[in-house]
Amino acid sequence: MQRRVYMDHAATTYTKQEVLDEMLPYFKEIYGNPSSVHGFGREARKAVDLARERTAAALNVSPEEIYFTSGGTEADNWAIKGVAWANKERGNHIITTSIEHHAVLHTCQYLEKMGFEVTYLPVDSYGLVYPEQVKEAITDKTILISVMFANNEIGTIEPIKEIGQIARERGIYFHTDAVQAVGHIPVDVKDMNIDLLSLSAHKFYGPKGVGALYIRKGVKLHPFIHGGAQERNRRAGTENLPGIVGLGKAIELAVSNLEENSKRLTAMRDRLISGVLNSIENVRLNGHPTKRLPGNANFSFEFIEGESLLLSLDMKGIAASSGSACTSGSLDPSHVLLAIGLPHEIAHGSLRLTLGDDNTDEDIDYVLEVLPGIVKRLREMSPLFAQHKGGKHYV
Amino acid sequence: MEREIYLDNAATTPVHPDVAEAVMECMLHDFGNPSSLHRMGLRAEKKLKETRERIASALGVDPEGVFFTSGGTEANNLAIIGTALARKREGRHCITTKVEHPSVLNTFKYLEKEGWEVTYLPVNRDGVVSPDDVRRAIRPDTVLVSIMHVNNEIGSIQPVQEIGRLLKAQGNSPVFHVDAVQSFGKLDIKPVQWGIDLLSISGHKIHAPKGIGALYIRKGVKIHPLQWGGGQEKGVRSGTENMPGIVGFGEAVRWLEEEVDRGYLYRLKGILVAELTERVPSAVINGPPPEEGAPHILSVSFPGIRGEVMLHALEEKGVYVGTGSACSSRRGHMSHVLEAIGTKKDVAQGAIRLSLSYLNTEDEMRQTARIIGQCVKELEGFVRR
Ligand SMILES: Cc1ncc(COP(=O)(O)O)c(C=O)c1O
Ligand SMILES: Cc1ncc(COP(=O)(O)O)c(C=O)c1O
Numbered sequence: 001m002q003r004r005v006y007m008d009h010a011a012t013t014y015t016k017q018e019v020l021d022e023m024l025p026y027f028k029e030i031y032g033n034p035s036s037v038h039g040f041g042r043e044a045r046k047a048v049d050l051a052r053e054r055t056a057a058a059l060n061v062s063p064e065e066i067y068f069t070s071g072g073t074e075a076d077n078w079a080i081k082g083v084a085w086a087n088k089e090r091g092n093h094i095i096t097t098s099i100e101h102h103a104v105l106h107t108c109q110y111l112e113k114m115g116f117e118v119t120y121l122p123v124d125s126y127g128l129v130y131p132e133q134v135k136e137a138i139t140d141k142t143i144l145i146s147v148m149f150a151n152n153e154i155g156t157i158e159p160i161k162e163i164g165q166i167a168r169e170r171g172i173y174f175h176t177d178a179v180q181a182v183g184h185i186p187v188d189v190k191d192m193n194i195d196l197l198s199l200s201a202h203k204f205y206g207p208k209g210v211g212a213l214y215i216r217k218g219v220k221l222h223p224f225i226h227g228g229a230q231e232r233n234r235r236a237g238t239e240n241l242p243g244i245v246g247l248g249k250a251i252e253l254a255v256s257n258l259e260e261n262s263k264r265l266t267a268m269r270d271r272l273i274s275g276v277l278n279s280i281e282n283v284r285l286n287g288h289p290t291k292r293l294p295g296n297a298n299f300s301f302e303f304i305e306g307e308s309l310l311l312s313l314d315m316k317g318i319a320a321s322s323g324s325a326c327t328s329g330s331l332d333p334s335h336v337l338l339a340i341g342l343p344h345e346i347a348h349g350s351l352r353l354t355l356g357d358d359n360t361d362e363d364i365d366y367v368l369e370v371l372p373g374i375v376k377r378l379r380e381m382s383p384l385f386a387q388h389k390g391g392k393h394y395v
Numbered sequence: 396m397e398r399e400i401y402l403d404n405a406a407t408t409p410v411h412p413d414v415a416e417a418v419m420e421c422m423l424h425d426f427g428n429p430s431s432l433h434r435m436g437l438r439a440e441k442k443l444k445e446t447r448e449r450i451a452s453a454l455g456v457d458p459e460g461v462f463f464t465s466g467g468t469e470a471n472n473l474a475i476i477g478t479a480l481a482r483k484r485e486g487r488h489c490i491t492t493k494v495e496h497p498s499v500l501n502t503f504k505y506l507e508k509e510g511w512e513v514t515y516l517p518v519n520r521d522g523v524v525s526p527d528d529v530r531r532a533i534r535p536d537t538v539l540v541s542i543m544h545v546n547n548e549i550g551s552i553q554p555v556q557e558i559g560r561l562l563k564a565q566g567n568s569p570v571f572h573v574d575a576v577q578s579f580g581k582l583d584i585k586p587v588q589w590g591i592d593l594l595s596i597s598g599h600k601i602h603a604p605k606g607i608g609a610l611y612i613r614k615g616v617k618i619h620p621l622q623w624g625g626g627q628e629k630g631v632r633s634g635t636e637n638m639p640g641i642v643g644f645g646e647a648v649r650w651l652e653e654e655v656d657r658g659y660l661y662r663l664k665g666i667l668v669a670e671l672t673e674r675v676p677s678a679v680i681n682g683p684p685p686e687e688g689a690p691h692i693l694s695v696s697f698p699g700i701r702g703e704v705m706l707h708a709l710e711e712k713g714v715y716v717g718t719g720s721a722c723s724s725r726r727g728h729m730s731h732v733l734e735a736i737g738t739k740k741d742v743a744q745g746a747i748r749l750s751l752s753y754l755n756t757e758d759e760m761r762q763t764a765r766i767i768g769q770c771v772k773e774l775e776g777f778v779r780r
Contacts, residue, residue: 006435012428012635020422027410027418027604036406038706038715070465070606073624073634103624103633110623202635207422209465209606209637224621226505227468227498236498237468238407238599240606240640310432319433 002317005363009203009295009356010152010180011321015246016205016357022249023207026242034239035230044241051248055212058182058255059189059197067213067231068244072179072200074224075213076103078235079175079196082221083144084111087173091141097121097129097158098339100148103198104177105335108146117141126288127156127340135166144173149181149197153336153352154287155296157185164193173219179203179211183254184293185262195219199251201243205357206250210243265294265355268364272297272353275368280375286337286350295355300342303385304349304378312374313351318367321352345384400759403717404600405547405577405692405750410643411602417646418604418639429636430625439638446645453579453648454594456586456611462628463641466608467576467597468498471541473610473621473632474572474593475502478539479511480619482570486536487511490569492524492553493735494546499574500731503541521683522551522736526558533562537569544584545577548732548748549682550692552582559590570616576600576608580651581660581690592616598640602752603647607640655753660690663751663760667693670764675771681738681746691752694733696745697767700774705747708770714763717748 006014026047032040034048049063056063069075084094096108098120108118119137123129129147138145145167150157160176167174175196181187182197183204189197196219200211215221215234227236254261269292273285282302301309306322313320322334333347342350353367379385401409410418421442427435429443444458451458464470479489491503493515503513514532518524524542533540540562542553555573562571572593575584580601586594593616598607612618612631624633668685671678681694697705702718709716733743749763 008428008431008433008435011431011436012426014426015422015639020419024415024419027415028412029409031407031409032715033403033407033599033605036403036715036717037703038403038710038717040401040403040715041406070469070637071634074465074622076624077622101624102626106623106633200635207637207639208428208635209640223505225469225472226501227471227496228501229497236472236501237466238597238605240465240604240637242604243606243637243640307432314433319427319431319435321431321433 003366004317005366006319006358007353007355007363007367008319008321010352010354012202012208013205013356014358015207016250016253018253019206019246019249023242023246026245031241034241035228047241047245048239051244054248054252058251059187059214060191061189061214062217065214065217067215067235068239068247069211069213069235070209070240071211072177072198072203073103075198075200075211076101076177077107078213078224079198079221080104080107080144080146081111082224083173083175083196083219084116085222086220087143091143092116093119093139093141094144094146095119095121095134095137095142096146097123097148099123099127099151099336100146101152101177101179104146104148123339125341126291127151127154127336128288128291129158129163131159131162131166134163138170138172142172144175146175146177149176149178149187150185150293151287151336152180153334154298154340155293156287157181157291157293160194161192167195168193180293183251183258184295186258189214201247201250204250204254207243207246210240210247212247261357262294268355268359268361269295269297272355272364272367275364276371279368279372286340286342297353298350300337300346300350301375302346302349303382303388304375306348306350308378309349309351309374312378313371316370316374318370321354322350399713399715400755400763401715402749402751402755402763403715404752405748406717407599407605408602408752409754410604411647411650413650414603414643414646418643421639421642425638429638430627442638442642443636446641449645449648450609453652454584454586454611457614460611460614462610462612462631463636464608464610464632465606465637466599467574467595470595470597470608470610471496471498471574472502473618474595475499475539475541476506476621477618478570478572478593479506481617482538486538488514488534488537489539489541490514490516490529490532490537491541492516492518492543494518494522494551494732495541495543496547496574496576499541499543518551518735520736521687522546522549522732523683524553526554526561529558530561533565533569535567537567539570539572541572541574543574543577545582545689545692546682546732547577547692548730549694549736550688551683552578552687552689555591556589563590577689577692580648581657586611586613598644598647601647601651602754603644604640607637607644609644659753660751663755663757664690664693666757667749667760667764670761671695671767674764674768679742681733681742682736691750693749694746695749696742697771698742698745700771701744702747704774705745705770708774709766712766712770714766717750718746
């Protein structure tokens with residue numbers, strides 16, 4: 001049988017057996033509605049409370065500051081719109097970056113239509129945001145700074161602590177989309193002066209459809225979903241009980257094994273990166289060489305369409321991605337790759353391989369074995385390659 | 396202790412074993428992100444499509460019109476705020492009833508703060524709104540009418556078919572939204588024939604997991620998205636799809652469509668009501684006569700006994716019931732639904748809600764009536780002392 005290698009963990013991860021085991025009773029046995037006052041409800045409530053405690057412990061915050069949502073997208077939308085509407089008397093200016101996930105970018109664009117002003121900070125060629133630029137962008141109307149913890153496409157880790165400090169000094173709320181970071185790299189909310197933080201379970205071996213927003217005590221923000229009194233009156237809707245239980249278990253597991261896993265993944269990632277750079281010509285690594293997520297490798301191959309590359313890899317049993325999962329299918333090149341200065345044609349030829357717990361050294365060997373041949377074959381079919389041979393290169 | 400009898404199915408239901416299996420299978424093996432281009436992604440996308448078709452077929456609508464959400468609450472929020480924002484240039488008046496679920500009422504309260512005007516129609520003693528009242532409330536600037544199909548506290552069934560027809564006869568034709576969270580899977584719903592533009596449903600009321608729901612949007616009806624991002628669900632509702640929830644939802648609907656006898660719940664309710672009225676003649680049924688209400692909801696009060704006391708007494712004997720709606724049951728003030736049907740305060744305070752599912756048995760109905768009878772006797776004695 002053909003080897004199957006899943007290297008798309010930034011799009012989504014499988015759900016771990018320990019997590020599933022913990023969720024299972026909450027479907028058929030302890031299925032009460034956490035708002036019900038009887039025993040079934042109380043048991044359900046207890047499970048939600050435990051998950052909240054585990055999540056809080058993982059982030060070094062208190063459980064009352066954790067609010068469960070339907071995922072990372074909802075957490076991002078809530079944080080940004082919630083702060084914008086609740087603080088519009090204080091100002092209408094928001095600072096974010098040009099490499100955020102669409103859950104942040106499109107929410108900010110919506111707010112622009114509603115009369116808010118948004119500064120989209122540029123990044124350098126590694127995808128790094130400069131705290132100095134954040135500081136310079138602040139006006140007396142600034143109510144929110146939203147900078148992602150780590151980028152989902154190129155894996156670059158942003159200087160969150162420095163930006164948090166600036167925001168705190170100026171009394172401006174600081175939100176970070178930590179969907180790609182939580183469970184993979186250390187996140188200490190208190191130490192980093194974070195006011196709002198988004199996370200999503202399916203990025204750290206929990207189930208899809210559940211996430212959380214950390215809201216520091218005292219932060220003013222409007223509810224996003226209206227209705228019953230769930231989540232202490234801030235997020236209505238019957239709680240996704242098994243999902244929340246799964247999130248709690250997954251985050252506990254991820255954080256307790258974080259150092260060890262991160263070391264293992266980083267070593268594999270670096271071997272993959274140097275293997276690709278050494279065996280293939282006209283290729284560049286996107287993102288920062290060291291300030292990057294342990295599992296992330298992102299390359300651009302000249303003269304190649306990323307989609308063809310994906311299909312060829314898929315036929316060899318390798319699941320990868322060209323950009324973020326959400327935008328695949330669209331023909332526009334990734335906004336992140338454009339923001340780090342890649343020309344359109346190079347941005348089109350990019351490949352994201354994101355490693356996870358189930359990958360092994362043999363998986364890396366296998367990718368290194370098949371990738372050069374695929375790249376070579378695709379280039380031979382490319383008219384661009386023929387034209388540009390010996391010509392100008394960007395990499 | 397005797398076997399446990401779960402009669403709080405309007406709050407939430409146990410997941411059906413076949414559903415649980417499908418959910419597990421999805422998490423273990425088909426864990427791909429439907430937006431991914433590789434095989435794992437395509438497999439997930441296929442499941443997503445199949446489930447959308449299954450739910451569409453249960454409603455008799457076009458699959459293109461089914462949009463997954465995180466539950467009934469989000470579906471109601473999306474329907475109401477989404478319509479209000481999409482049509483704000485045409486008018487800012489909405490119509491609803493006084494007996495809606497908090498996810499509708501509080502969303503309208505929010506719109507009122509933002510400058511919309513909302514008419515809250517009264518209901519009669521049975522909890523039913525009059526189509527004539529709806530007609531009279533319509534103004535040239537009315538953009539949305541939102542009326543629930545089955546009330547979650549007393550089980551009254553609203554004449555949504557008639558209201559849909561009369562709305563379609565209006566010149567400006569306001570968008571018609573129906574919260575069908577309690578009726579889906581229990582009563583017939585025909586959005587197309589009934590002139591319904593938007594319809595909310597939720598998985599955990601029909602033996603699918605919590606945290607999944609859907610909004611049906613008739614083709615051509617404009618909805619402003621609430622949640623922005625990766626453009627999933629055709630941009631109407633961004634966010635990585637809750638695939639296990641979606642697959643579970645589909646399996647539950649399959650089970651309901653293929654294996655369940657729709658008449659069963661009315662039979663159960665009939666037995667429960669007959670036995671209960673025989674054993675406890677003083678019991679007061681709140682809301683519509685049992686045979687006119689929804690098949691799975693019965694609100695009853697026992698004079699002189701507070702609902703919470705009754706609930707805990709029943710719980711000691713292994714019978715789990717609700718008081719009012721689960722969402723507001725922790726707050727302790729009088730139910731807005733019982734208030735709207737003119738229930739006296741002491742009767743309202745005595746209300747418990749018995750809500751059934753296809754997994755309950757006839758024998759459980761008889762046992763429940765017997766146990767309630769016992770509790771009433773014990774508690775009455777206690778009260779008199
Ligand atoms: C950085 C980032 N933010 C937000 C999201 C959205 O989270 P979810 O998939 O839970 O909606 C994702 C993943 O898709 C992401 O990578
Ligand atoms: C009539 C009605 N509408 C909406 C809802 C909310 O649905 P969900 O619990 O999925 O958020 C409920 C249940 O709680 C309900 O009974």
